[in-house]
Amino acid sequence: MAESVKIKTEFIKLDALLKYASLVSSGGEAKMLIQDGQIRVNGEVCTMRGKKIRSGDKVSFGDKEVVIE
Numbered sequence: 001m002a003e004s005v006k007i008k009t010e011f012i013k014l015d016a017l018l019k020y021a022s023l024v025s026s027g028g029e030a031k032m033l034i035q036d037g038q039i040r041v042n043g044e045v046c047t048m049r050g051k052k053i054r055s056g057d058k059v060s061f062g063d064k065e066v067v068i069e
Contacts, residue, residue, distance in 0.1 A: 002058065002065040011052040012068075014039065017059060021066045033061060 018030040
């Protein structure tokens with residue numbers, strides 16, 4: 001089941017979201033996972049660290065999934 005994550009801005013960048021949602025412990029770890037194609041945004045592999053994630057988007061990594069509110 002997906003966990004909900006609330007953001008207070010219009011969007012959050014993918015690498016920042018991974019840290020904010022505690023999916024990774026550091027920015028370096030987020031960068032490596034994104035570059036390795038291990039992060040999915042709305043079901044599609046995303047390799048852009050600066051991808052803008054907005055309300056309603058789903059981000060998944062391994063067996064973890066977060067939905068942005």
